[in-house]
Amino acid sequence: KAPAGKGKGEESLKLGLIPVEDNFPFFVAEQEGLFAKAGLKVELVPFNSARDRDLALQAKNIDGEAADIVATALLRKGGTPVKIVSLTMGATPSEGRFALVARPGSAVSRPEQLKGATMGISENTIIEYVADRLLQGAGVEPGSVQKVAVPQIPERLQLLLGGRLETALLPDPFATLAEKKGGRVILDDTKINRNLSQVVLIFREETIKEKATAIKKLLQVYAEAAGLVSSQPDKYRELFITRARIPAELKDTYLSPKFSPPQVPGKTEVADVQEWMVAKKLLPAAYSYEELVDPTFVPGGRENK
Amino acid sequence: MRDSRQALSYILSILFLFSLWWLVAVWINNPGLPGPLPALRSLVKVGWPELARHLYISTYRVLGSLALALIIAVPLGLWAGRHPAFDSFLAPLVYLLYPVPKVALLPVAMVLLGIGDATRMLVIFLVIVNQILITTRDAARQIPHQLLLSVASLGAGKISLYRQVILPACLPEIITASRISLGSAISVLFLSETIAGNSGLGYFILDGLFRADYGAMFAGILAMAGMGLVLYILLNFLEYLLCPWQRL
Amino acid sequence: MRDSRQALSYILSILFLFSLWWLVAVWINNPGLPGPLPALRSLVKVGWPELARHLYISTYRVLGSLALALIIAVPLGLWAGRHPAFDSFLAPLVYLLYPVPKVALLPVAMVLLGIGDATRMLVIFLVIVNQILITTRDAARQIPHQLLLSVASLGAGKISLYRQVILPACLPEIITASRISLGSAISVLFLSETIAGNSGLGYFILDGLFRADYGAMFAGILAMAGMGLVLYILLNFLEYLLCPWQRL
Amino acid sequence: MIRVFNLDYTYYTGGGAVPALVNINLTVPAGQTCVLIGPSGCGKTTLLYLLAGLLQPARGEIWIGEERITKPRQRTAIILQDYGLLPWKTVWENAALGLALRKFTARQQQERLQPLLAGLGLAGLEKRYPAQLSGGQKQRVAIARALSLEPDVLLMDEPFSALDALTRESLQQILVEIQNQRRLTTVLVTHNIEEAVFLGQQIIVLTGAPGQVKAVLANPGAGSGDYRFTSKFHHLCSRVRQLLQE
Amino acid sequence: MIRVFNLDYTYYTGGGAVPALVNINLTVPAGQTCVLIGPSGCGKTTLLYLLAGLLQPARGEIWIGEERITKPRQRTAIILQDYGLLPWKTVWENAALGLALRKFTARQQQERLQPLLAGLGLAGLEKRYPAQLSGGQKQRVAIARALSLEPDVLLMDEPFSALDALTRESLQQILVEIQNQRRLTTVLVTHNIEEAVFLGQQIIVLTGAPGQVKAVLANPGAGSGDYRFTSKFHHLCSRVRQLLQE
């Protein structure tokens, strides 16, 4: 079997994406024909869960994907060497909001009251990392809340709104939707001075070797698309609603986020995530920055602390 | 007369179902479960050309994998039912593999078949092939010895015995198995369509769920239930044609 | 002699399965699919007290919902099989509800019933109750008229007819249905345990997957397959006890 | 007493209506035996099913004593042409089924059945399933089941057809004895002319399909020990044969 | 020619071994009819199954012509005691099954079967299913199926038991004619002593279970038209009856 993306010359790439706002510039680039213009043949493969997306990367059905640092380290640990080529979201603290939301009518209104309350998360993922760090930042011991594994976001939202979870950690736009439905935001990662939830673009090492020029072009296209979105959000509103799966109730009010130009994640970020993973026994030992990040494609980012 | 009474029963039953749904919806009063009327309304309003495309793709996947499973499981099941030695070999395979969660097989399927239709149909196939196999085998075991002897005495060879006795004797059970598999196939279809890609009713429903657009979601669910019902009616018709002696 | 040959077949079959697994694992060479030996090794090494707890919870959920489904579906199925009028009412319900993706409704069910055992068992129940109902009904339809007349002529009332003729005549098919439902129940169990909550083999397997700890994941899968096999063997034993006339 | 008035019965097949019985009238006084004889397919089995209340007539009425028959009657026993044994019950369970349905205790069942099975040559076969019996053995189980009920009306559809001549004759004798003891009203279908004449105080000859009554012969001597060897017996046999031939 | 040497057969049940036949030896010259008679359960059906190659003997050998029987033989036809009709085939399909298995065209099947069914009084029933027939009609379908094959060996298990006396006699006559035309070797099981003596050039009387050969009677007059009315016939009937009684 030929590995995915091979065949039609070097210029083709297959990317696994979950259709959420994080990945919106890719959809814009596709719509505007920017890939073709750059002489690239990019196929955006939609996935509905991170689990299936990672399986497909392992199976070499896709060359790369938009993921997070936790997933990157786990893929490498699981025997699929991958590297981050760039951040796509989370370069600044205001990008990519995650919020700990209490259910409508909950008595919990301040972080101190979280002790013993149930909290819907997705275990062993970036979500749990964000949750732990948010709690620690607010001075709450993460072990003192009762974590409930609810891997899929829509289900977490429903259980929260249905009152079966006291609190839940949700990314936007679901956090906004929960708020709109009467949920109360307890903690918010855009309100602290550090972005916990960074989205990264990763590729398998062999793809990086074989298709370095294509990846470079892809990142240029991404930068262009990110610029387009940030400068004229109204033009892409329709596309945003459909491709980023904006909940029906928010489609008139919810604004698309701003996207920074491509840059690699900061060393402290990579180290901090891995420190958490080692403490959780998800990793035996942290990887070095160079093992996880390939800085040859885009300029280094600033530390966003 | 009997036919019209049956049609009435059908309609009554559907009405009953919808009132039940309505009651539950009113009772739990959760946006995740709209009542039947809003759901029907959104079924009407939804982008039909698009829904039809998803419906077509899903139907194709279900029927394709059902056909494949029948082609493979029926002969194996008949054979295992009549040959205990072969069954002793096959049964543990089935019993061990049937409960294995299909995620375990997903990596294999993805490596071998990619993330297209083939993987989806394989996952459906793997579930229902076991169901058809088990039912067919159990039916073949029960064939009265007398009938086999009677046809053997006419000089029938192995193949004729299968064609004239074993297959028709098990046909009603094979149709039962198809009924069950049809339901399972649709359930698994839903799961397999949520893995990757953007086609099929499963995707449509999940998309609705992600958008918290429960109207669209239930339009998809209704379409899926409708697809199931139509396929069931076709299966009943097939039974009518294939098993005339059952109608006496 | 025959028993020992059967045992041999069983062992051969399991060896065959493991070699196949090994070949596939070597061939596709994907970390997501370890070979059988590493999997067995990690099954030994894994935290057994914890795995045993998950195993116990899963077994309880499967058996509980299977029992519930049998208690409800068998009488309904027998009745529908013998009363076409009732069947005309019931069949559309079944045919419409069976294809509705239960997993899509899991969140709603969890909102209704909580994240505990009740929801999971309800969803498993909803899937397998249809399977048992359809099989039982189709079997009840096929009972030879002569046998019913013969027992009716002895002065049997309705209830006696069900006890003496209709139920035993369908018993082999009910056992077939249980076999099929057992597999479906385990599949749905897996799904229901992966949607929310921190218990059961489904959770254990998914947890392994999320940690990229494929050893633990496959230990869970082996435990699940083993649970299935043991339950199947119990079912075979039950059949042996309940249907002695089938053994002739 | 069994009375049948203007009875019609029709089967429906995909190919159309098949009249099986047309305008049957008959009366069997209590304690007597009525034999039905007629060509194969003329509706004898159908008539017996109707008398047992297992089928509903298209037209006409059936009365047993003061009761109009529309469903099976407790004290009527029937031996079906295909025996009607349940494959999942042993010989004993099959034979005891009627008693079990009437809530006889295990002990009472034992008391009634054991001598009956022994008398029918079935001792030792109690634990077998029907599939493990010979044709004649199955037939005898069906006979045991019917007789165990101590019925007052006994309907029999070629009950001895699979039995050898000697067993047949000894069962005929048993039947006559039971009848004399208990005023059993019997309707018997048979193809055997000698059997018909030996057992039937009344012999009803049916026409070919659809069955109609062709002749009703009175036969008061039936059942007595050496009737078989009288010239009257032989005369009646020839008469029946002649009627069938017409 | 059928030859059987030292044949044993035993059934196995949960309760233990049931010997059904012990040390059977017999020879049926080609073109002759051999009748098996014996009490119910003595193993007649079992013996026929063995002759047909449907069961394998525990001991002993069976030869038909120069062929040792270990599996069904193409030119042997058998009529089973329970008829063996397939419920999912119509009367026509059931009767034509043997021909269809031998790859006869639809036209050839038509040519052979139509007169046969008409002769058996089954015309008009071709499209019915077995469940829609009377007992005797089913039996005649089984007879048609066997005869349609124009076999050289015909094995029959109480083939006329469900038929009325007249049909029975006319079928006996047909059988004798076929036999005279085609040198058909026949083994017939019957409970009817007159039938045995009328048809069997050789009459084998079996003991009660487990079946052994009690007597072999030669009966050269069998099959001739008015044999029934000779004193030899009656004498032999009494002899058979006596043997059975012993």
Ligand SMILES: Nc1ncnc2c1ncn2[C@@H]1O[C@H](COP(=O)(O)OP(=O)(O)OP(=O)(O)O)[C@@H](O)[C@H]1O
């Ligand atoms: N289920 C059925 N559907 C259609 N026709 C039927 C059905 N059962 C019986 N018949 C027809 O009705 C007629 C009477 O059948 P019945 O069984 O009463 O005959 P019978 O007198 O008992 O014959 P036999 O002596 O052969 O047993 C027959 O011609 C038969 O073909």
Ligand SMILES: Nc1ncnc2c1ncn2[C@@H]1O[C@H](COP(=O)(O)OP(=O)(O)OP(=O)(O)O)[C@@H](O)[C@H]1O
């Ligand atoms: N499958 C079986 N298992 C055990 N015993 C059996 C089985 N089939 C038949 N038998 C026994 O073997 C003996 C011979 O049976 P067979 O059917 O050959 O008798 P038969 O001479 O044909 O009797 P009939 O005249 O009643 O038909 C009987 O005693 C019977 O109980």
Ligand SMILES: [Mg+2]
């Ligand atoms: Mg009859």
Ligand SMILES: [Mg+2]
């Ligand atoms: Mg026999």
